[in-house]
Amino acid sequence: MKKKKWGFKKVDGGLEISNGGEGNKKWGIMLGLPYIGGSVGRYIRKRKKDLLKASASDPDGPLLRLENLVKIYDTGAIKVLGLKKINLTIGRGEFVAIMGHSGSGKSTLMNILGCLDRPTLGHYYLDGHDTASMTPDELSDIRNRKIGFVFQSFNLISRTSALKNVELPMTYARVPKAKRQQRAKELLERVGLGERLGHMPNEMSGGQRQRVAIARALANQPPLILADEPTGNLDTASSIEIMELFRELHQEGATVVVVTHEEDIAAFADRIIRFGDGQLLSDTINDHHQEEGETC
Numbered sequence: 001m002k003k004k005k006w007g008f009k010k011v012d013g014g015l016e017i018s019n020g021g022e023g024n025k026k027w028g029i030m031l032g033l034p035y036i037g038g039s040v041g042r043y044i045r046k047r048k049k050d051l052l053k054a055s056a057s058d059p060d061g062p063l064l065r066l067e068n069l070v071k072i073y074d075t076g077a078i079k080v081l082g083l084k085k086i087n088l089t090i091g092r093g094e095f096v097a098i099m100g101h102s103g104s105g106k107s108t109l110m111n112i113l114g115c116l117d118r119p120t121l122g123h124y125y126l127d128g129h130d131t132a133s134m135t136p137d138e139l140s141d142i143r144n145r146k147i148g149f150v151f152q153s154f155n156l157i158s159r160t161s162a163l164k165n166v167e168l169p170m171t172y173a174r175v176p177k178a179k180r181q182q183r184a185k186e187l188l189e190r191v192g193l194g195e196r197l198g199h200m201p202n203e204m205s206g207g208q209r210q211r212v213a214i215a216r217a218l219a220n221q222p223p224l225i226l227a228d229e230p231t232g233n234l235d236t237a238s239s240i241e242i243m244e245l246f247r248e249l250h251q252e253g254a255t256v257v258v259v260t261h262e263e264d265i266a267a268f269a270d271r272i273i274r275f276g277d278g279q280l281l282s283d284t285i286n287d288h289h290q291e292e293g294e295t296c
């Protein structure tokens with residue numbers, strides 16, 4: 001009969017005590033908890049995810065914090081500096097426009113703020129979580145929970161009603177059917193589309209489609225709304241309506257960050273941050289009252 005071998009093995013995040021591997025069973029202590037099961041890796045990944053979810057974000061801390069953030073694109077032959085040592089803090093409830101000419105680093109910044117990419121050097125803290133050390137799975141998890149995206153091209157699902165489009169993120173988040181239908185309806189009413197719940201994207205104007213996209217971005221109540229050229233495909237009247245909607249959402253407490261190259265669009269925000277050649281050039285408070293020519 002084969003003799004059982006007992007042993008200790010260091011594993012990521014803890015110690016595994018093996019009884020010699022009868023079947024797939026192993027037991028041990030990991031991350032401070034007793035563990036029995038087959039897949040150590042799966043357990044640790046799940047535990048890390050739970051810890052990430054449970055780790056309290058500091059409600060008094062900033063929502064976004066970039067610390068000495070550098071992004072380098074390594075194209076093999078040459079290295080391109082996309083962002084150069086950016087330090088930036090955006091608080092909860094702010095309405096911020098990010099501006100810059102072509103090639104200034106706006107998309108690079110958006111990709112990092114949206115957890116689609118990680119900094120090469122430095123840190124990006126989203127709601128207190130350092131994204132620099134996250135795995136792609138962890139990035140996607142934090143992205144789904146913390147960010148609602150609004151894109152220039154709306155990105156709605158065609159041949160799917162406005163209601164179903166808004167329900168979709170809640171379906172992924174496993175919100176029960178009745179609850180997600182009710183919330184999608186309320187959100188569409190909130191953006192002024194209560195009469196168009198059953199309309200398909202191709203039965204709506206550009207401005208209405210963008211309203212659906214904004215309702216969808218709000219579906220899982222993310223702390224951050226990130227909008228990338230949200231008025232880029234809209235006429236002037238619809239652009240104004242959309243920016244006014246963002247302003248209302250901000251007044252209701254949402255944190256809204258809009259990337260744009262249009263001064264008129266940026267003027268809706270309370271704070272305007274300008275980029276040039278991968279660097280932060282200016283960061284100014286937008287005094288709406290002064291612009292409107294009001295006097296005390």
Ligand SMILES: Nc1ncnc2c1ncn2[C@@H]1O[C@H](COP(=O)(O)OP(=O)(O)OP(=O)(O)O)[C@@H](O)[C@H]1O
Pocket residue numbers: 073074075080081082100101102103104105106107108109
């Ligand atoms: N994948 C990449 N590989 C190499 N260099 C890149 C890559 N993406 C961006 N860059 C470079 O990084 C710098 C910043 O580009 P980025 O796309 O962030 O600018 P942008 O302000 O968004 O421009 P646009 O308004 O034209 O979209 C530019 O010099 C660009 O050439």
